[in-house]
Amino acid sequence: MGFQDSMPDFSATKIVKEFTTGGQQLRILDGVNVELDRGQNLAIVGPSGSGKSTFLHLAGTLDRPTSGSISLLATDVSKLTEKQLPAFRNEQVGFVFQEHHLLPQLTALENVLLPTLATGKSSQTQNDRAQELLEQVGLRDRVHHLPAALSGGERQRVAVARALINEPVLLLADEPTGSLDQENADKIGQLLLDLQAASNAILICVTHSDRLAQRFGQHVRLQNGKFVRD
Ligand SMILES: Nc1ncnc2c1ncn2[C@@H]1O[C@H](COP(=O)(O)OP(=O)(O)OP(=O)(O)O)[C@@H](O)[C@H]1O
Numbered sequence: 001m002g003f004q005d006s007m008p009d010f011s012a013t014k015i016v017k018e019f020t021t022g023g024q025q026l027r028i029l030d031g032v033n034v035e036l037d038r039g040q041n042l043a044i045v046g047p048s049g050s051g052k053s054t055f056l057h058l059a060g061t062l063d064r065p066t067s068g069s070i071s072l073l074a075t076d077v078s079k080l081t082e083k084q085l086p087a088f089r090n091e092q093v094g095f096v097f098q099e100h101h102l103l104p105q106l107t108a109l110e111n112v113l114l115p116t117l118a119t120g121k122s123s124q125t126q127n128d129r130a131q132e133l134l135e136q137v138g139l140r141d142r143v144h145h146l147p148a149a150l151s152g153g154e155r156q157r158v159a160v161a162r163a164l165i166n167e168p169v170l171l172l173a174d175e176p177t178g179s180l181d182q183e184n185a186d187k188i189g190q191l192l193l194d195l196q197a198a199s200n201a202i203l204i205c206v207t208h209s210d211r212l213a214q215r216f217g218q219h220v221r222l223q224n225g226k227f228v229r230d
């Protein structure tokens with residue numbers, strides 16, 4: 001309780017993002033606003049090129065907006081220096097991309113543990129947590145498999161476990177089901193929702209699937225640089 005009750009755990013306020021390429025300036029995001037508290041989730045749909053990935057990159061501090069502000073747990077991320085950002089991102093944000101981006105020479109378990117290397121927490125604790133997460137995503141018997149020895153859906157589940165290993169407050173997923181068949185896509189989508197609820201995190205998920213989007217507490221369409229409530 002206290003004055004921070006009025007401040008959402010995540011907010012993006014009046015976000016504008018412009019890209020200049022070959023002298024031509026394009027305004028991709030034109031005043032995007034969203035507020036989410038822990039435990040809430042949001043699905044973003046919208047046509048190719050509408051700026052969905054661009055928004056996730058800004059939300060995850062991988063890029064900075066042209067104007068507007070992003071705040072996470074009362075931290076205005078625009079105030080963080082280039083030196084502070086990587087540690088902040090590593091601790092507070094988990095990413096799941098369309099392609100799993102697992103390192104091929106590392107096992108499932110080692111891939112999940114990668115983001116913990118920089119945190120300085122005890123490796124036994126981390127190891128236990130990684131095992132537990134792999135179990136939660138249904139891979140208890142695949143812990144020591146290399147990515148090449150996993151199916152597409154299994155690889156994506158390893159990527160989900162990896163995104164959660166540092167207990168991020170913000171979980172960002174960019175078409176995490178894009179390369180999967182319908183059945184596996186639905187499973188990954190539901191898995192993300194379940195893990196987000198269990199960890200009381202915020203989940204923002206870009207998807208092409210209206211069916212998946214309907215399962216989220218909130219869904220918006222990115223259109224002409226703005227979020228339109230579906
Ligand atoms: N670094 C960049 N420099 C210049 N233009 C960019 C850059 N990143 C993105 N864009 C442009 O911004 C627009 C939005 O791109 P973005 O990747 O966010 O789209 P998207 O909605 O995720 O599309 P998709 O559904 O195809 O993944 C595109 O027209 C793209 O060319």
Ligand SMILES: [Mg+2]
Nearest residue numbers: 052053054174
């Ligand atoms: Mg995209």
